[in-house]
Amino acid sequence: MNLSRPHRPKSFGGLTVLELLLTVTIALIMGAIMSVSYAGVRNRAERIACTANLRALHSAFSSYTLDKGGWPQEPPLLGSEGHKFYGWLSGELDAYGGGRAAWICPTERRRQLAGEGEKEFVGSYTPTMFGTGQQTPWQWENQPWLVERTDNHTSGQLIIFPSGKVISVDEFMQGK
Numbered sequence: 001m002n003l004s005r006p007h008r009p010k011s012f013g014g015l016t017v018l019e020l021l022l023t024v025t026i027a028l029i030m031g032a033i034m035s036v037s038y039a040g041v042r043n044r045a046e047r048i049a050c051t052a053n054l055r056a057l058h059s060a061f062s063s064y065t066l067d068k069g070g071w072p073q074e075p076p077l078l079g080s081e082g083h084k085f086y087g088w089l090s091g092e093l094d095a096y097g098g099g100r101a102a103w104i105c106p107t108e109r110r111r112q113l114a115g116e117g118e119k120e121f122v123g124s125y126t127p128t129m130f131g132t133g134q135q136t137p138w139q140w141e142n143q144p145w146l147v148e149r150t151d152n153h154t155s156g157q158l159i160i161f162p163s164g165k166v167i168s169v170d171e172f173m174q175g176k
Contacts, residue, residue: 046106047153050124053102054160057125057146060098061137067096070132083120089127107152124149138162 015023065071072092078084090100103123104112125146130136137145141162147169148157156170 043107043153046110047155047158050105050107050148050152050158051166053105054125054146054148054158054166055164056102057093057098058160058164060093060096060102061127061145063096064093064098065134065137069134071130071137073132074129082122086123090123105148105152108150124152 061071072089074085075088078088086100086103090098090103093099093102103125105124108124126149127146128137128144144159144161147159151157153168156168156173158166158168159172160166
């Protein structure tokens with residue numbers, strides 16, 4: 001009676017082709033899921049950062065208005081070039097937290113780095129022009145102070161009101 005074990009082929013400790021294909025397939029599926037998830041997380045983070053920019057600019061405009069007695073008044077000889085206007089305005093508000101960094105939406109900054117955006121400094125937000133009266137910016141509660149120039153977040157341009165509330169144009173039009 002032979003009690004020896006049945007003969008098994010020697011194992012080389014490597015992966016079979018099937019195991020390798022299965023591993024690569026799982027890795028590709030995980031990568032696809034993560035890339036879609038990453039894009040969604042990045043977009044939400046950029047919208048939150050954009051909202052923070054608007055709030056920083058709201059604070060800067062509020063402080064400037066209280067300190068100087070009125071909304072910043074554009075010099076008449078500035079011209080119509082956007083980079084000059086935003087350069088002047090960010091300079092005026094820099095001491096109040098409204099410098100260049102606050103004027104660019106992170107989505108536009110990402111697009112600029114990818115070569116899709118404007119080459120010169122142009123802000124992402126268009127300010128409403130008010131008179132020189134100290135209380136003028138607060139007189140109309142439904143008059144936004146700043147409006148995002150483009151729909152960077154696919155839910156309508158973001159706007160900020162005298163109260164500091166930030167919503168999209170789409171939400172505003174629906175009465176929210």
